[in-house]
Amino acid sequence: MKSSVIIFPGSNCDRDMDVALKKFGFDNQMVWHNDVKIPKSDLIVLPGGFSYGDYLRCGSIAGKSRIIKSVIDFANSGGLVLGICNGFQILTETGLLPGILQQNKYLNFICKNVFIKIKNKENKYFKKIKKEVLELHIAHNEGNYFCSKDELKSIEDNGQIAVTYCDHKGNDDEKNNPNGALKNIAGIFNKDKNILGMMPHPERMIDPFLSGEDGSLFFKNLIESL
Amino acid sequence: MKVKVIVTLKNGVLDPQGKAIQQTLNGMAFDNVSEVRQGKYFNIEVNESDEGRAKSQVEEMCKKLLANLVIEDYKIL
Numbered sequence: 001m002k003s004s005v006i007i008f009p010g011s012n013c014d015r016d017m018d019v020a021l022k023k024f025g026f027d028n029q030m031v032w033h034n035d036v037k038i039p040k041s042d043l044i045v046l047p048g049g050f051s052y053g054d055y056l057r058c059g060s061i062a063g064k065s066r067i068i069k070s071v072i073d074f075a076n077s078g079g080l081v082l083g084i085c086n087g088f089q090i091l092t093e094t095g096l097l098p099g100i101l102q103q104n105k106y107l108n109f110i111c112k113n114v115f116i117k118i119k120n121k122e123n124k125y126f127k128k129i130k131k132e133v134l135e136l137h138i139a140h141n142e143g144n145y146f147c148s149k150d151e152l153k154s155i156e157d158n159g160q161i162a163v164t165y166c167d168h169k170g171n172d173d174e175k176n177n178p179n180g181a182l183k184n185i186a187g188i189f190n191k192d193k194n195i196l197g198m199m200p201h202p203e204r205m206i207d208p209f210l211s212g213e214d215g216s217l218f219f220k221n222l223i224e225s226l
Numbered sequence: 227m228k229v230k231v232i233v234t235l236k237n238g239v240l241d242p243q244g245k246a247i248q249q250t251l252n253g254m255a256f257d258n259v260s261e262v263r264q265g266k267y268f269n270i271e272v273n274e275s276d277e278g279r280a281k282s283q284v285e286e287m288c289k290k291l292l293a294n295l296v297i298e299d300y301k302i303l
Binding site for chain 2: 056057060064092093099100102103104105106107144146147148151180
């Protein structure tokens with residue numbers, strides 16, 4: 001399986017993602033933001049970081065970069081596109097995913113482990129994961145998911161909520177909401193579920209000696225589902 | 227010509243920075259400040275002498291990049 005990780009100026013989780021993808025069997029290649037074409041891929045990843053210094057709005061400049069047209073074409077033809085953290089912000093700025101990630105409710109940069117609840121397994125990203133709750137890491141200043149009421153109704157009706165913030169038992173209530181995100185949303189899909197954007201970093205949870213292993217479950221499922 | 231644009235958060239969208247500024251102002255004895263909304267200001271030099279054409283170009287820029295219409299409104303001054 002071939003994957004491509006796009007590097008923008010200011011990306012800083014691109015190499016972690018490369019290590020994670022290769023560890024679980026992907027033949028990964030790195031693609032520069034100023035390129036026009038993406039090599040043949042089964043999966044494209046927009047990594048975390050601070051693309052273009054978060055200028056204007058997080059992800060907005062990357063959302064207009066040279067490479068992005070190829071990402072949009074790939075996504076619209078049904079290809080798997082995964083955006084983590086800043087990658088999620090970029091996906092909302094391109095319009096591939098609805099809504100926007102606003103500044104965290106209490107104005108703080110949050111860097112900690114959180115639990116997330118898988119809300120929909122009818123897709124390639126979570127299909128074969130047996131657990132309902134995963135422990136992953138978040139590190140962001142703008143993770144406060146927001147969309148209009150109509151949009152929210154539409155994403156709920158279409159099963160587009162992928163993961164929500166919760167406690168270790170899976171209670172995804174306001175008490176377990178780290179950043180003010182609407183309905184505790186930590187990640188969403190597009191209608192066809194081939195595009196996933198989420199704030200938590202599975203690539204940081206692939207080694208028991210460093211952090212945890214719930215990220216491994218994510219990547220193992222991904223390569224098996226493709 | 228120069229075109230000026232102000233981008234603000236839509237009514238009803240939470241503005242935590244504005245809130246923090248308001249609370250700080252209240253703490254500085256500006257007791258009568260009941261709300262602050264923070265926005266962005268752009269000064270754009272367009273190589274175009276026709277005002278109408280320049281402003282309609284800037285309007286396109288607002289829709290495509292300068293504002294995110296999910297949460298923001300823009301005003302061309």
